[in-house]
Amino acid sequence: MSARTIIEESAPAIHLVTKAYSHFLIVGFALVPAYLISYLFFFQDATLNYESHPFHEVAIAAATLEGLFITYVTWRCYQSSGEPLLRWLTLGFLGFVLIYALHGAFTRLAHDHIWLFLLYGPASRLVMSILLLVGLLSFDRKADSVEIRRKPRGWLGWIAAFILVDLLVAVVANSHIAGHVAVRLSMEGGALFFSALNVAALIIRRIRSPLMLIFGISVTAFALSSVAFILGRPWNHMWWLAHAIFAGGFFLLSYGVVQAFHTTRSFATIYSQEELMARLKAAMASTEGALQELQRTNQKLEHLAATDPLTGAANRRTFFERIEAEIARANREGEPFSLLALDLDHFKQINDYYGHQVGDKVLQEVVQQCCDAIRPYDGVARVGGEEFMVLLPKAALAFAYSIGERIRSAIESAVFESAVGRKVGVTLTVSIGVSQFGRDGKTIDAILRAADDRLYRAKAGGRNRVVAM
Known part of the structure; x- marks a missing residue:
C-alpha cells in the first residue's frame, strides 16, 4: 500500500x-x-x-x-x-x-x-x-x-x-x-x-x-x-x-x-476560507471563460475587419497592408512578387437577369475558383463590386501570367447555379491584368497602376484574356 x-x-x-x-x-x-x-x-x-x-x-x-x-x-x-x-x-x-x-x-x-x-x-x-x-x-x-x-x-x-x-x-x-x-x-x-x-x-x-x-x-x-x-x-x-x-x-x-x-x-x-476559495475558484473559472469568449469574439472581429463579408476574401485595406509587407520583404530579400487585377466581364447582366442574390452566389464561387487556382500562401482580395486582386509572393511576371491563365480558364469553364439550384445560363469570363514588383515599379501605386492599365487593355482587347506586357 x-x-x-x-x-x-x-x-x-x-x-x-x-x-x-x-x-x-x-x-x-x-x-x-x-x-x-x-x-x-x-x-x-x-x-x-x-x-x-x-x-x-x-x-x-x-x-x-x-x-x-x-x-x-x-x-x-x-x-x-x-x-x-x-x-x-x-x-x-x-x-x-x-x-x-x-x-x-x-x-x-x-x-x-x-x-x-x-x-x-x-x-x-x-x-x-x-x-x-x-x-x-x-x-x-x-x-x-x-x-x-x-x-x-x-x-x-x-x-x-x-x-x-x-x-x-x-x-x-x-x-x-x-x-x-x-x-x-x-x-x-x-x-x-x-x-x-x-x-x-x-x-x-x-x-x-x-x-x-x-x-x-x-x-x-x-x-x-x-x-x-x-x-x-x-x-x-x-x-x-x-x-x-x-x-x-x-x-x-x-x-x-x-x-x-x-x-x-x-x-x-x-465567507469562510473554504467558501472564499470555492468562490474564488468559480470566479476564476468564470473569468477564464469570459476571457476565452472575449478572445474568440476579438478573433471574429479581427476576421470581420480583415475580410469581405460576402465572399470571405480579404478586403481592400487588409490586402493593401499585405502588399506593403510584401514590398518590405522583397526589398529585404531581393525577390520579386506579382499582382493580378481581375474584373468579371458583363457581370451586370447576371444581376439584372437573375437578381442580386444569384449575383452574390456567383461572386462567392469566383473567389473559390481563384483560391483553387493559386498557391496556399497567395492571397485573394475583393477590392470592388466585381473587382478582385491576387497577390503572388515570390512570383515573377511569367509565372504570374500562368496563374492568371489558370484562373481565367477555371472561371470560363465553371458552371454557376442560382440559390435554388438552377443553372445560371450565362457564361462568365474574367479579364486580368498582371504586374511585377521591380519590373513595373517599386511602390504600391506603381504596381497597382500597371496592373490596372493591363486590365483595361484586356477589356479593350475583347475581354476574357490575361495581359502581362
Missing part, C-alpha cells in the same frame, strides 16, 4: 479529529473569562478593593467613544446591505452607549448616591442583550428596503426610547426600592438570561459563519461579565474583572463589524 493511499484512507479520521479540536479551541477560548471568574471567586479576598474614580471615568469615556464609533460603522454596513441583523446590532450598540455613558457620568456620586451610579451599568447591558437577541432572530431575513433604511423617524424614536430608559433608571435609583439587591440582580440577571439565549439560539440554529462565530464568543463574554457583576461588589477585583470581560466581548464584536465593513458590508454573508 502506497503512502498516498494510507493518507487518503486516514483523511476522514483526521478531518473529524481536527474539526473536534477546532471546536474545543473555540469553546475553550470563549470560556477563558469563566476561569478568571472562578480564580477570583475561590482564591482571592473579596474585600480587596481598587477604588479609582478618575480611572473609571476615563475607561467609561473611552468605551463610550469607541461605542459611538462602532455604532456608526455598523449603521454604515446596514445602510449598504439592509441586513436586519445589522439594524438591531446598530440599535444594540447605540442603546448601550446612551445608557452606559451615565454610569461613568455619575462615578463621583458612587459614595453619596450609589444606586444612581450602579444601575446604569446593568440597564445598558440588559437593553443591549435584548436587542442583540432580536437581531439574531432576524438572521437571514430579506434585506430592508432603501426607504426603510433611510427613514430618520425610526432611529429618532429609538433614541427617545433609550433616553426614556435613562429617566426610568433615574426614577428607580431615587426610589425606596433602589436599595433592594433584587433590583440590580434582576437587571444583571436579565442581561445574563438574554445573553445566554443568544448563545443558545446560535447553537440551535447552527449558524456557523465566521462573523457569527465572533458574535457567539462576544455574547458569551457578555453573559460571563454579568455573572462576574452578580458575584462582585463595587470596586472589588471581581467588579473590575467584569468590566474587562464585557469590554473584551465588546471589542471582539466591534472587530467583527469592522471586518464586515471591509468585506461584504453584511454580518451574515462574509
